[in-house]
Amino acid sequence: DSGVTQTPKHLITATGQRVTLRCSPRSGDLSVYWYQQSLDQGLQFLIHYYNGEERAKGNILERFSAQQFPDLHSELNLSSLELGDSALYFCASSVGAGVSYEQYFGPGTRLTVT
């Protein structure tokens, strides 16, 4: 158990819908990262927040947005969902502001878009 929690564990929704994935980092960690993992694309970095501020962006679609709240939990919002958005979404956390080589991953949210 990494100490990172993610909810929900599974999510099934229809195309065109909007969903919110939630992540709570390990106690004491100020950085939160979001990743998308699909079979053909591997583990793709989406976005990094540190203490409420965006630090780095990866190949995150405009339909996706994220934020980190004052209590340090983070939410990833996915809108206008398409079939291709079906994937495992992981969040990870670390202590510092810079990208950490040692990140602690949550159990993931499996999103299925039908």
Add this chain to the structure above:
Amino acid sequence: GQSLEQPSEVTAVEGAIVQINCTYQTSGFYGLSWYQQHDGGAPTFLSYNGLDGLEETGRFSSFLSRSDSYGYLLLQELQMKDSASYFCAPGGATNKLIFGTGTLLAVQP
């Protein structure tokens, strides 16, 4: 630009030694991490090389050569539980770790 290459699959037998190679290209490179992910599970951190040379952690060792933009993960005394995907993840000036599709290791009895 950025690039990352690992073999997609490796097969080995229990008790053997296996090496998973990784070549990368990333600007402002500062180090190479390795992660393990069991099927359906979360990636977990294995090791990090910030300097050239070998880092050893139990049955696992990781090597880095900055001049060759090359690293490898060495797994010794393979066990069935080592069957998993292994990702090398270079870190650089882009302020993110690049994971890619990883190497699927199958350990056979």
